[in-house]
Amino acid sequence: MSENEKEGSMILEVNDLHASVEDTPILRGLNLNVKPGEVHAIMGPNGSGKSTFANVIAGHEDYAVDSGSVLYNGIDLLDLSPEERACEGIFLAFQYPVSIPGISNAYFLRSALNAVRRYREESEVDAVDFLQLVRSKMALVGMDEKLLQRSVNDGFSGGEKKRNEILQMAVLDPKLAILDETDSGLDIDALRIVAEGVNALRGGDRSFIVVTHYQRLLDYIVPDHVHVLSQGQIVRSGDKTLAHELEREGYSWLDSGDKPKKSEADQKVQEAS
Amino acid sequence: MSEAEELQKLADKEYEFGFVTDVEADSIPPGLDEDTIREIVKRKGEPDWLLEFRLKAFRHWQTMEDPAWAKVKKNTVNYQDLIYYSAPKPKKQLDSLDEVDPELLETFEKLGISLEEQKRLSNVAVDAVFDSVSVATTFSDKLAELGIIFGSFSDAVKEHPDLIKKYLGSVVPYTDNFYSALNAAVFSDGSFCYIPKGVACPMELSTYFRINAAGTGQFERTLIVADEKSTVSYLEGCTAPMRDENQLHAAVVELVALEDATIKYSTVQNWYPGDADGVGGIYNFVTKRGLCKGDRSKISWTQVETGSAITWKYPSCILQGDDSIGEFYSVALTNNHQQADTGTKMVHLGKRTRSTIISKGISAGQGQNTYRGLVDVKKNAEDARNFSQCDSMLLGDRCGAHTFPYVEVRNPSAKVEHEATTSKIGEDQIFYCNQRGISTEDAISMIVNGFCKEVFSELPMEFAVEAQKLLAVSLEGSVG
Ligand SMILES: Nc1ncnc2c1ncn2[C@@H]1O[C@H](COP(=O)(O)OP(=O)(O)O)[C@@H](O)[C@H]1O
Ligand SMILES: [Mg+2]
Numbered sequence: 204m205s206e207n208e209k210e211g212s213m214i215l216e217v218n219d220l221h222a223s224v225e226d227t228p229i230l231r232g233l234n235l236n237v238k239p240g241e242v243h244a245i246m247g248p249n250g251s252g253k254s255t256f257a258n259v260i261a262g263h264e265d266y267a268v269d270s271g272s273v274l275y276n277g278i279d280l281l282d283l284s285p286e287e288r289a290c291e292g293i294f295l296a297f298q299y300p301v302s303i304p305g306i307s308n309a310y311f312l313r314s315a316l317n318a319v320r321r322y323r324e325e326s327e328v329d330a331v332d333f334l335q336l337v338r339s340k341m342a343l344v345g346m347d348e349k350l351l352q353r354s355v356n357d358g359f360s361g362g363e364k365k366r367n368e369i370l371q372m373a374v375l376d377p378k379l380a381i382l383d384e385t386d387s388g389l390d391i392d393a394l395r396i397v398a399e400g401v402n403a404l405r406g407g408d409r410s411f412i413v414v415t416h417y418q419r420l421l422d423y424i425v426p427d428h429v430h431v432l433s434q435g436q437i438v439r440s441g442d443k444t445l446a447h448e449l450e451r452e453g454y455s456w457l458d459s460g461d462k463p464k465k466s467e468a469d470q471k472v473q474e475a476s
Numbered sequence: 477m478s479e480a481e482e483l484q485k486l487a488d489k490e491y492e493f494g495f496v497t498d499v500e501a502d503s504i505p506p507g508l509d510e511d512t513i514r515e516i517v518k519r520k521g522e523p524d525w526l527l528e529f530r531l532k533a534f535r536h537w538q539t540m541e542d543p544a545w546a547k548v549k550k551n552t553v554n555y556q557d558l559i560y561y562s563a564p565k566p567k568k569q570l571d572s573l574d575e576v577d578p579e580l581l582e583t584f585e586k587l588g589i590s591l592e593e594q595k596r597l598s599n600v601a602v603d604a605v606f607d608s609v610s611v612a613t614t615f616s617d618k619l620a621e622l623g624i625i626f627g628s629f630s631d632a633v634k635e636h637p638d639l640i641k642k643y644l645g646s647v648v649p650y651t652d653n654f655y656s657a658l659n660a661a662v663f664s665d666g667s668f669c670y671i672p673k674g675v676a677c678p679m680e681l682s683t684y685f686r687i688n689a690a691g692t693g694q695f696e697r698t699l700i701v702a703d704e705k706s707t708v709s710y711l712e713g714c715t716a717p718m719r720d721e722n723q724l725h726a727a728v729v730e731l732v733a734l735e736d737a738t739i740k741y742s743t744v745q746n747w748y749p750g751d752a753d754g755v756g757g758i759y760n761f762v763t764k765r766g767l768c769k770g771d772r773s774k775i776s777w778t779q780v781e782t783g784s785a786i787t788w789k790y791p792s793c794i795l796q797g798d799d800s801i802g803e804f805y806s807v808a809l810t811n812n813h814q815q816a817d818t819g820t821k822m823v824h825l826g827k828r829t830r831s832t833i834i835s836k837g838i839s840a841g842q843g844q845n846t847y848r849g850l851v852d853v854k855k856n857a858e859d860a861r862n863f864s865q866c867d868s869m870l871l872g873d874r875c876g877a878h879t880f881p882y883v884e885v886r887n888p889s890a891k892v893e894h895e896a897t898t899s900k901i902g903e904d905q906i907f908y909c910n911q912r913g914i915s916t917e918d919a920i921s922m923i924v925n926g927f928c929k930e931v932f933s934e935l936p937m938e939f940a941v942e943a944q945k946l947l948a949v950s951l952e953g954s955v956g
Contacts, residue, residue, distance in 0.1 A: 261911050265903075285910035294911075301908040304899065305926030314922060315912035322913065354926075371912065 213274070214239045214379055214410050215260075220271035221435075222259045228269065229255045231435035237379070239408035244421055244446060246414075247432035248454040253414045254298055256432070257383045260412075261295040262288050275379070289315075290322035292378030296368035296385050298414075302356035308367065309351040312337060312374055319375055340373040344400040361388030369400045380404075381412045386420035398423030418450035433457040503562040508555050510534060513661055516561050520630055520664070525641065533650035533660030540654045549815065550759065550786055553724055558693040560662045615679065623672040626681050629697050632668035639670055643701055647730035647767045647794070655726040656763045659695045663728065666696035671706040671737075680936055682711040693724040700730070702737035704770065709740040711939055723748075725784075727762045735770030735797065740778070742935050743791075744943055747783035749950075752841075754813025757785025764791035768800035771826070776803040778934040780943040781816060782950040790848065792821035795829035795857075802831040805931040807943070809950050810843025810875070819849035819880075824857035824890070833864040836928050839875035840951060846878040853890040860890045868898045869927050871920070871951070899927075921948040 215237040222230040229252045237243055247253055259266045260273065262285035273280040280288060303311065316336075317327040328336065341348060344366045356364050365385055372380050382401070386394055401411070401424050413424055421429070421443065429445040430437045431454075438457065439445065504515050513534055517527045542553070619626050625636060633640050650660035667683040683698065702708050725747060733739050741764075750757025760783070766775035777791035793802025804820035822831035837845035851862045868877030881894050901923050909919035925932070925944050932940045 261907075263907055285907060286913050286915050289911050289913040297908070297911075301902070301904045303905050303908070303923060303926070305929060306922055310926075311909075311912075311922075314918070315909075315914055318913040318915070318918070375912065 212238055214276055214408075215280075215412075216272075216274040218272045218274075220256075220259070220273060221269040222255060222271075223267050223269055224255065224265060229266075229435050230259065232271070233432075233436055235430065235437060237410050237412065239378075239410055240406070241428065242405065242411040242413060242424065242426045244413045244415060244424075244426035244429045244443075245432050245437075246416065246418070246429060246446065246449055248457065249416065251432045252435040253416075253432055254383055255435075257295055257298075257381045257412075257414055260288075260381060261285060261293065286318070287322075289375075290319050292376075294372050294375055294377035294380045296365075296372060296380065296382040298383040298387065300356050300359075300364040300368055302354065302359070304354045304357045306355050307352050308355050309333075309337065311355045312371060315371065316374055337370075337374060340370055343373055343403055344369045345396040346370055362390070362393040365389055365393070365397055366400075369397055373400065373404060378408065379410045379412070381414065383414045384416060385413070386415055386417060394420065395423060418446040421446045431457075503559050506557050506559050508558070508560060508662065512560055516662060516664065519561060520633075522630075522633060523637065525637075526633060529644070529650075530661050533657050534662075536651055537654065537657035537661055540657055543654050553759065555658075558724060560693060560695070561664055619677075619679075622675050622678070624675060624677055625668065625670040627668065629663075629666040629668045629699065632699075636668070636670070639701065640668070640699070643699055643730065643732055644697075645730075647732060647765050648728050648763050653763060655761045656728050659697060659726050659728040659763070662693075663695045663697040666698045666727070667700075668698070669700040669708065669710065671700075671702045671708045673703045674705045675703075676706065677708040680709050680711055682713070684713045693726065695725075696727045698727065698729040699732075700739055700741070701732045702734065702739045702773075704734045705736040706734075707738040707740075709742070709936060711742045711744070711936060713744045713746070723757075724759045724761070727764075729762070729764040729791075731764075731766035731775055733766065733768050733770065733773035733775050733800075736772045737770060738774040738776075739766060740776045741766070741791070742939060743777075743779040743781070744935075744939060744946065745779065745781045745783050745787070746946055746950075748785075749783050749812065749814050750785040752812045754785070754842075757814070758783065760784035760787045760789065762787075762789040764789060765794065765821075766792070766802070767794045768797050768802060768826075768829075770800070771797040772799045773797050774801040774803075776801075776805070776934070777820065778803075778805040778931065779807070779818075780928075780931070780935070780946065781806070781808040781818060782946050784816075785814060787814075787816040787818055789818050790820055792823070793831065794823045794825065795831065795860075796825045797829075798826040799828045799830075800826055801829070803934075804831075804833045804835070804849075805934045806835045807838070807928045807931045807947070808836070808845055808847075809838040809947060810840070810845045811950055812841040812843065814841075815844045815846075817846040817848055819847045821850040821852065822862060824851075824853040824860040824862070824887075827856070827858045828860070829857055830861045831863075833862070833866070834930050835864075835866045836931055837866070837868045837877050837879075838871070838924060838927070838947075838951075839868070839877050840871035841875060843875045844878070845876065846880065848880045848882075850882040850884070851892055852883075853885045853887050853892065855886045857887050858889050860887065862890075862892045864892075864894045866894075866896045867927065868896075869924065870898065870900045917948075920951055924948075924951060 213236050217233055217235040220230050220233040221228060233256060245253055255266055259268060268281055313333045320327055346366045350363060356367060359367060385397060389397060413426060426443055429441050429443060431439040510531060513530050616627050648656050650657045669681055671677050700710060731739050731741060747758035747760055768775050775793050779791060781787050791804060795802050802822050806818060808816040808818050810816050819835060820833055833849055835847045837847055839845040847866045853860045864881060866879050866881060870877055877898055879896055883892055885892060901920060905923060906916055906919050910916060924947055932943055935943055
């Protein structure tokens with residue numbers, strides 16, 4: 204395969220990415236390649252930079268990119284504003300979804316959908332068509348329709364907020380979805396429902412980056428690749444069995460600098476080329 | 477475009493209505509003494525009783541001092557430097573709109589106020605006040621068929637002296653405060669409206685105020701009387717050119733609602749706010765008060781205040797009739813160096829009187845926004861009720877919001893509830909919207925409109941849309 208063809212087949216290519224928050228370096232040379240249709244899991248201890256990575260991809264201005272590059276479908280992602288990235292098909296399900304009092308969930312979501320559609324030069328959806336669309340998607344994530352008229356995430360329980368994120372994802376139809384700790388704060392039933400919602404959206408060319416601290420979610424959303432993030436770098440990559448291994452061994456080996464006993468699942472950490 | 481560039485672009489957007497109309501003005505020289513007042517009366521051809529009213533007010537005003545209690549910083553107004561009367565020339569009796577100076581019609585066109593009736597989309601009668609005088613009133617004939625009087629205050633003085641004599645100063649006496657005294661002495665024009673018994677006014681009545689001439693104070697006087705079982709909805713709008721001096725606008729508005737009458741009074745105030753550094757802008761010091769005189773009468777104030785360098789106003793209700801209702805819905809927005817000190821007084825005199833206060837203050841830039849309100853339940857007001865809600869929203873951290881809810885209760889059966897919140901449009905909220913594809917500008921306008929929803933829903937439909945747009949324009953350049 205030629206170098207060009209290989210590039211063309213990636214939805215996301217992160218090369219030697221360095222990023223900092225308030226002048227503190229957090230990401231220190233992160234490399235990651237995601238192909239269309241793949242599900243990647245990023246695991247790692249608290250503070251390893253998982254959310255930072257998600258925010259950098261989404262374009263949060265508090266996170267400064269110091270060096271490295273990010274290509275999205277071959278274009279320079281770092282050149283785009285957060286809303287352009289969203290309209291280009293990048294979706295971030297937040298670890299801590301923000302509430303917006305005074306704006307109904309339905310109104311917010313329709314505004315978002317129409318903003319994305321305008322960008323794509325598609326016609327806007329009216330209230331009736333929207334309601335039809337959103338209802339079908341709500342069924343997918345097992346969400347109570349009453350939540351449509353409530354203010355965005357305002358007074359929502361942890362589980363309701365996470366479902367709302369997945370609902371938004373389902374409506375906005377992204378090409379690359381990043382789920383940041385979508386499992387945290389969910390009980391096992393809610394977790395299953397959310398995971399089923401995500402699985403229903405899998406398929407085709409849609410790619411996912413599932414960020415999680417725990418292996419549990421990955422029993423439901425089975426990843427193609429698993430990466431371990433530590434101190435701002437991906438230190439190991441493997442297939443889904445790597446997640447189980449981490450579950451057994453924990454993350455303490457990262458501090459000691461020793462890797463756990465090499466397993467079958469281990470693959471070569473991808474080097475930046 | 478980066479966020480910084482976006483913000484710059486927004487910040488550079490100027491006040492839309494800042495142009496000056498080139499009309500020859502017939503003004504009297506600056507300065508204020510009894511001769512000034514006599515001159516105004518002469519030019520307007522007013523009767524002696526009005527001259528007496530004005531002179532009494534003027535003499536009282538001279539004993540008063542410029543108040544300093546509101547939470548605002550202002551430049552001293554030199555009352556001797558102001559022009560108290562300025563009328564676009566020629567001022568002759570107009571029989572139809574065709575005779576209105578095309579420059580003036582064009583001015584109001586530019587402001588989005590078409591005075592040509594056939595061009596108006598909405599069912600609204602307009603009285604257009606340019607500097608000191610009313611230049612045109614639309615639909616007065618149609619209204620007259622119902623016995624509704626709507627037109628300039630000056631005309632009403634001539635045509636309906638009994639009504640004016642009976643009600644002028646009956647709700648806001650000239651002794652009330654410094655500005656009401658000044659207004660009573662020098663007021664030049666405004667609107668008068670009378671709705672006869674049992675008539676529901678079939679269209680919105682609206683006055684549009686425009687300050688044009690430099691160095692001119694605008695002192696308009698509005699009086700609305702709703703007779704028994706009548707209803708009326710009235711809207712006022714305002715703009716002024718951009719000038720680097722502070723221009724004074726000291727209006728008095730009096731409303732009287734008799735038995736079972738309802739008056740709904742809405743204001744969209746967009747006077748020139750001054751530039752981004754706080755230079756220039758209108759001083760908007762206004763006394764507005766409604767008297768619920770009859771039983772079961774109702775007065776409802778809705779205001780959207782986005783303009784002016786300084787706004788002081790407290791549209792109030794005196795709930796005299798039993799079972800009468802007073803309402804105050806307010807959105808006040810301050811950006812850059814604007815200051816607003818606004819709120820209401822609800823004075824409960826009658827039995828089972830009820831009042832509702834919903835105030836939304838939005839501060840951006842270095843804007844200062846104060847809610848000041850009084851709920852005053854008097855001794856005989858059995859079973860009075862009040863509900864007040866004062867919410868403040870801050871954009872950025874250089875602005876301020878202040879709330880002073882005063883409550884005086886002299887009847888133990890009263891129920892008074894007060895709720896207050898302060899929130900901030902967080903960068904995290906904006907980023908959340910951005911991440912869903914919504915631009916920063918749209919996100920802010922969506923969040924602010926959501927915040928103001930309860931007030932906007934009180935405005936007549938077409939003005940609610942206008943108010944939303946106005947808010948968006950006024951907020952441009954406010955984030956960063
Ligand atoms: N907005 C922020 N301001 C200051 N420090 C931050 C911010 N976001 C993240 N950090 C710091 O960056 C490091 C990585 O955080 P984060 O990316 O949230 O890790 P994870 O999601 O893996 O738990 C932590 O040390 C955290 O304190
Ligand atoms: Mg995190």
